[in-house]
Amino acid sequence: MMDPPSYTNGKLFQMQPLVIDLCEICHKKVKLYVVQCKCKRKLCKNHVFSQNHECDFDYKSEGKLILEKTLVSVQPQKVDKI
Numbered sequence: 893m894m895d896p897p898s899y900t901n902g903k904l905f906q907m908q909p910l911v912i913d914l915c916e917i918c919h920k921k922v923k924l925y926v927v928q929c930k931c932k933r934k935l936c937k938n939h940v941f942s943q944n945h946e947c948d949f950d951y952k953s954e955g956k957l958i959l960e961k962t963l964v965s966v967q968p969q970k971v972d973k974i
Contacts, residue, residue, distance in 0.1 A: 917945050930954075 913922045915936035927940050931949040939945040 915939055 913926045913934055914920065915922055915938075916933045917939045918936065920936050922934070922936050925937050927935050927937070929935055929940070929942070929945070929947060929949070930951075931947045933945065933947075935945055942949070942951070
């Protein structure tokens with residue numbers, strides 16, 4: 893014997909909204925190649941680069957932070973005089 897369907901909020905079931913990936917610049921439907929920029933936008937292949945979609949993410953300061961964390965400061969050793 894099958895269980896009766898459960899009702900949620902007075903409905904037999906809830907429909908999920910259909911999610912279609914669209915480029916946020918040209919609003920073109922993107923099928924396979926969806927890129928999310930560091931500024932959190934979904935873009936098509938034509939607007940991937942930061943100069944094509946007026947990206948507001950600061951790549952320069954992020955690069956400086958990465959270099960500060962990964963590079964080791966080199967201190968020269970003192971040479972004894974003979």
